[in-house]
Amino acid sequence: MSGRLEHLLLPLLLLVGGTPASGSASGQIRFSAAVDRTEVALDETVTLTLTVTGDAQISASNIVPPGTGTLEIVGTSTSESTSFSFSGGTQQFTRMVNFHYVLKPTRTGKTRIGAAVLKLGGKSWRSRPIDILVVKSSGRRRGAPQSPLQRRFPSWLDDDWNDLFHSPDMFPRRRIGPDDIFVRLTLKPDLAVEGQQLTATLRIYSRVGARVVSIRWPGLNDFFVVDRDVSKAVTEQQQINGRLYHTKVIDRRALFPLRSGELEMGAVEVDVDTSTSPFYPAQTMHLRTRPRRLTIMPLPGQDRPRDFHPANVGQFSMAAAVDATRVALNQPITFTLTIRGTGAIQRIRPPAMPRLGKFRIFDSTSKVEVSKRGALVRGSKQVETILVPLTSGQLTLPALTFSYYDPSRGSYRTLSTEPITLQVAASQEGTDGGSPLVSHEVNLVAGSFKPIRFESELSVRGMALVDRPFFWPLVALPPGLYLLVVLGLALRARGQADTTRNRMRQAWLLSRRHLRKAARLAAAGQAADFYAELKAALVRGFEARCSQPLHGLPLNEAARQLEEExxxxxxxxxxxxxxxxCDFGRFSPASSRGEQMQQSLARARKLFKTIERTRPGTEVRP
Structure with a gap:
């Protein structure tokens, strides 16, 4: 079998530019073997690659192919690359030769690819054996399997190239199957309660080149959805069922269930452009995940605080502060309540400020900050409330409580702020030598009203726009330009239409162009180019007066065509x-004199004047 394989590889190596090695090797030689997969279905193929690296010339005659067990060789190919380096004024080069063997299983079970041997310069190198597991066909329709090399008795008509032309395609277009690229959606945690975050991570697994075109999520009406940023996701390698895949997170969303019970989640659809070879265009594949059914547990009713809201699910902390603790009477202060943690920050319900008889309370404003990075939704919600003390003395802002459910502990928790004491003075200055009180002038209605105008003058300033001289021309300009463009496009389309009239007109213009160029060549004394242009002018000129093309016809046939016209x-x-x-003048040196070229040009111009005033079927006027 090795002799047969060498007989096939030698002409293929010559075809890609290799030459047989001669002499002994010099320098360090590295020899290795690898396969693209260790588990293969019965209707698939596996590629064995023998790699030789060094500075010696390697050919197929130096390789003793390995035994392939129950695998049959159905195709071979060779690739070679060379790298150069310069150091200390000397040049060094390293050559790497790859011998590829396409192997097809013949039966299921375990088999072994034996050790290949490299013989060079009286030395030998051996590769490591490789175990292959052949499993049953998947049952899905695949491309037609590659047929093995035809077994024939040798003939005296055979040569070294015969097997090359009878061998199958060395680089067939591989059909991409469902096992080559797919997407998976993972949901964590597996069990959740109402309002708890579910992290939906969409991953793509691929063994071919792929580019994600679009991602379509199903309707998520039963969830509060927060998009997560995956722009920094990196490509990883993962082995699944004995096959190595490149995998990457392509999208991630945080889902917060809005109700308990059985929730349906449809399939996520992904369109990708895939390619297995740079010699073929990419093909678009439509990938889908499995639909999911989620069981969401209700929030426990036992020990539920009275002020608890179902949106407050997660892990949080709370803090309260004021911008000043010593203020003057009727001067506003800002009370800030901040809640930080993980959960649906946008939905949480902070505690409201209770009714305070000694303060005037204005509507609160809130600000939400959520980080887009990471799987968990983290952030803060800040609520600011303007308070204006209505009495002087020592006033106290009561403590506020915030109750939430912690899924990690499986219990309710309640957070409380500390009461805040304020010193409110009746005047702007402190008493008993104390520091002055802080005064914050806050215009609560700033920007809400315009200043009152006590006087107004209503009069017409200048001529109306429609009465100005430029108004109507300006109005008519856009439709006028549009009509001009439409007319120009129509004329252009008519001129470019493939009609007999247009073809004759184009041929006449082309003939006149050839005639002008011939006149310039005659003045320059370039005889060969002159007669070529003159002949082209004569042929195109007569084509413009008849309905049939003459270019490319024999001279007698063209003359007969003109007579029939x-x-x-x-x-x-x-x-x-x-x-x-013209034909004689192009190849005859004697006809390169300027006088003869001028005479030919004059006769051609006379012919052009004649056909300009002559219609087919009429006599030639002298």
Whole structure:
């Protein structure tokens, strides 16, 4: 079998530019073997690659192929690359040769690819054996399997190239199956309660080149959804069922169930462009995840605080502060309540400020900050409330409580702030030598009202726009430009239409262009180019007066065509004579004199004037 394989590899190596090695090896040689997969289905193929690295010339004659067990060789190929380096004024180069063997299983079970041997310069190198597991076919329709090399008795007509032409395609277009690329959606945690975050992570697994085109999520009406940033996700390698895949997170969302019970989640659809070879265009594949059914547990009713809201699920901390503790009477202060933690920060319900008889309370404003990185939703919600003390003395802001459910502990928790004591003075200055009180002038209605105008003058300032002289021309300008563009496009389409009239007009313009170029060449004394342009002008000129093309026809056939079109016999004969003169002048050195070129040019111009005033079927006027 090794002799048969060498007989196949030698012409293939010559075809890609390799030459047989001669002499002994110099330098360090490295020899290794690898396969693209260790588990293969019965209707698939596995590729064995033997790699030789060194500075010696390697050919197929130096390789003793390994035994392939129950695998049959159905294709071979060779690739070679060379790298150069310069050091200390000397040049060094390293050559790497890859011998590829496409192997097809013949039966299921375990088999072994034996050790390949490299023989070079009286030395030998051996590769390691590789175990392969052959499993049953998946049952899905795949591309037609590669047929093995045809077994024939040798003939005296055979040569080294015969097996090359009878071998299968060395680089067939591989059909991409469902096992080559797919997507998976993971939901964590597996068991959740109402309002608890479920992290939905979408991953793609691929053994081929792929580019994600679009991602379509199903309707998530039963969830509060927060998108997570996966732009920094990296590509990893993962082995599944004996196959190595490249995997990457392509999307991630945080889902907060809005109710308990059985929730349906449809399939996520992903469109990807895939490719297995740079020689074939990419094909678009439609991938889907499995639909999911989620069981969401209700929040426990036992020990539930009275002020608990179902949106307050997660892990939180709370703090309260004021911008000043010593203020003057009727001067506003800002009370800030901040809740930080993990959960649906946008939905949490902070505690409201209770009714305070000694304060005037304005509506609160809130600000939410949520980090987009990471799987968990983290952030803060800040609520600011303006309070204006209505009495002086020592006033106290009561403690506020915030109750939430902690899924990690499986219990309710209640947070409380400390009471805040304020010193409110009746004047702007402190008493008993104390520091002055803090005064914050806050205009609560700033920007809400415009200043009152006590006087107003209503009058017409200048001429109305429609009465100005430029108004109507300006109005008519856009439709006028549009009509001009439409008219220009129509004329252009008519001029470019593939009609007999247009073809004849284009041929006439082309003939005049050739004639002008011939005149310039005659003045420059370039005989060969002159006669070529003159002949082209004569052929194109007569094509413009008939309905049939003449370019490329033999001279006699073209003359007969002109006579059938109705041209006078003497005009056709004059045209034929001038065309023959052009052919003679292109290859005859004696005809390169300027006088003869000028005479030919004059006769051609006379013919052009004749056909300009002559219609097919009429006599030639002298």
């Amino acid at each position: 109705g041209f006078a016999e003497q005009l056709v004969e004059a045209w034929r004579t001038e065309v023959e003169n």
